[in-house]
Amino acid sequence: MKLSFKGQANNFFQPIVGKVTRDIDNAKNKILILDDLTEFKSLDNPLALLSAKENKIPNTNEIQIPTIFNLVDLNDLKNDDIAVLNPNGNIRTLFQAESLHNSLFVTDRCNSNCLMCSQPPKNREDIPYFYSINSKLVKLLPKELEAIGITGGEPTLMGEKLGMLISQIKDELPDTDLQILTNGRAFAWQNYTKLISSYYNDNVIFAVPLYSDYYSHHDYIVQAEDAFNQTLLGLHNMARYNFKIEIRIVLHKQSIERLYELSKFIYQTLPFVDHIAFMGLEYTGYTPFNHDLLWIDPVEYQAELQKSVTYLKQNLMNVSIYNLQLCLLPSDLWKYSKKSISDWKQSYLDECNKCTIRDDCGGVFETSKIYSKNIKAFESSIY
């Protein structure tokens, strides 16, 4: 799935956020995609025009409509998607109308640098830019949207703006669930937690990664000194203000080492969390670079995973398994497995086409560069 496009921009100097359409008669305040810009005659001014062809609007002296042309292959930009057009000719899809997994991207910056980061951070001051884009985006989102995320980078680096964004989402989408991915470190400062609590509402859940019960082990995995202590204090502060919390554990060679100890620690020290997600590794970003440190075939850690899930379930904790294919899991863990991979980066292997339970399985990351060698179709019916 292509989510960014490049063309030549004309007639605008500030980013434009709008809903995409191909319907020339219903293009008011929308981004109109035309095969040929010369066809454009509407008096209902669209927000902007996109075209594959290399030409310009006629009579440009009269209408100064923002335009990007010379674009190739706009097929993945669907009607009702929302995109941002940048004056440098870059287009990025912000919202896919057909997807169940949309997120507001708020920054590329991060205060951690996890060994297995799927989207390595960039150190540049991008927060005001993304904040202004997202503020416009929120107003355009369909009101019936079930769920939306906030992701980065590290969203708490926005400071108070994170709270303001939470408020805007609540105002525009009062019934939409909001999941915020954060390392939780900023919440170690109680005044920050208190500040965010003044914007918090019950639609919001914070999803916070925790990789070990032993501080230096966690700090090593996220490559940040004192991160474990900050995240722990942060989680307790968040609980003090009744924030909903999910713990996320990405499974790899490092985090498997103390997975059962970590599970006990979560129950004993963080019994207030709403949900715990064990997540298969997405083999992209930093992970290929750190292959030797991280890679373990999921079949090799199923015993640890099973012990951990069983312990947490015995203690009535809410547990899910993400991103792991059913053929790699012992069948008694299947009921915890969720189809979790975002649709835009989800696919199946050739092997999967032979599988009788393919439709119950979440498949694999299209973005992963290697897969378990043990992915194997169930060829006869297993039910």
Place this chain on the structure above:
Amino acid sequence: MSRKFKESSYYQKGNTNYYLLPFKFHKINDLTEVLVNEVGEYLFVDNGTANRIINREIEFESNLYKDLISNFFISEKPIPDLIDIISNKYRSKKSFINEFTSLHIFVVSLRCDHTCHYCQVSRVSEDQNKYDMSKSDIDIAISHMLRSKSDHVTMEFQGGEPLLAFDKIKYGVDKAKELNKKYNKEITFVICTNLVSVTKEILNFCKEHNILISTSYDGPQYIHDKNRLYTKGSSHKKVLKGIDLSRKILGHDRVSALMTTTNLTLDYPLEIIDDYYKNGFRNIFLRPISPYGFALKSPKKNKYVTEKFLEFYKKGLMHIIDMNKKGIYFSEDYATIILKKILTPFPVGYVDLQSPAGAINSVIVYNYDGYVYATDESRMLAETGDYSFRLGHLKKNSYDEIFFGKNASKFAYSFANESLPGCSECGLQAYCGADPVFHHASQGDVIGHRPSSGYCQKNMEIIRFILELISKEEYDTIFRSWVYKTSFSEKN
């Protein structure tokens, strides 16, 4: 940010000069000792490990070192970075204190139709004026109950046989509901009854007001009828009939039973458990034998009786575990209380096994004659002429005088096992409690002498036994199902 990653050793600050955080230890068998931290979390380790920890012999690359750090047994700094987390955990474990007195026992009548030999308090009498609680006393007691800090209080009617004064129960329930309109507390009503004189009308009232029935049931007829002497025939037949009728009208789970352990009981653990199961119960409370009916001041006899009880208890518990292994859900209440303390981070207030002690802090007794006592046992002592735990009178003393007055503060110093001699360093302290009334009754002072204390002997051995079972790991599923009252099928 870049692909320059640091080695794991960069983040490891540890060395062998670690600091000790407060923790205790106890040998649970020839191979294993348990380490227990300040908030009641445990680690099973080889015998001698506590000694090695103290001598700074734990290698910081070892898994044990990591376990000790992450579970707050040792720290790499004099004050651990996560001390606020420890304090949150401690506050949460002890948060039952915030509730203050939540169990309010109303002895609405001392009259009874039984003459059980283990009961020192009841009277077979028709004289209602002398042995029933007056409405005016009930009014004052209810107003005390509603002053509790707890959002949830239990109003428990006891006797004698409270159903003989059913008019007072009715009065009390109606009055409590009326006065509660101002406080909006959640009130659980319980009637502790032998069910002999129960009727449909009474049970319909219970249904209407969501009242729980707690009855006395000692097991098979040859035990029950010997323990519980009924003047007009077999108590056993009557109670089973009453249980049946109560279940029909109120629902199966609204009726529970309590067993009183006697010398006779001690010979029949399996028979009693099987009988409970046969009669539709899915739990039993193998209660310690009460010292109040025995030669209280004879340490030798007490020790012997406690030993016999422990043997009875262990036999019974293992029998129950075997039932569970066969797929039969059945739990033991005392073990469940202790398991909750050991296995969960949540507060467990149980009046006979908590610190600060249950007396006044969790329970209060309003006696039929208007006198107020610290515990149920306290009023039994009073019947033998010992008024040590009489806190005051409903009409003569104010709320503050009763709950915080001279009589209460006289023994408050013995409430916390954290500061009792023999308990303060005990490895099992976090799972145990303090019982000043017991020690006063059996040893003559509220602090007591631990090596000869029946309370200590009994609880240390039961807790040790349960820890040993936990350390085997094979009963995890069963124990967690008791703790959370989940059936096996719900758990997965």
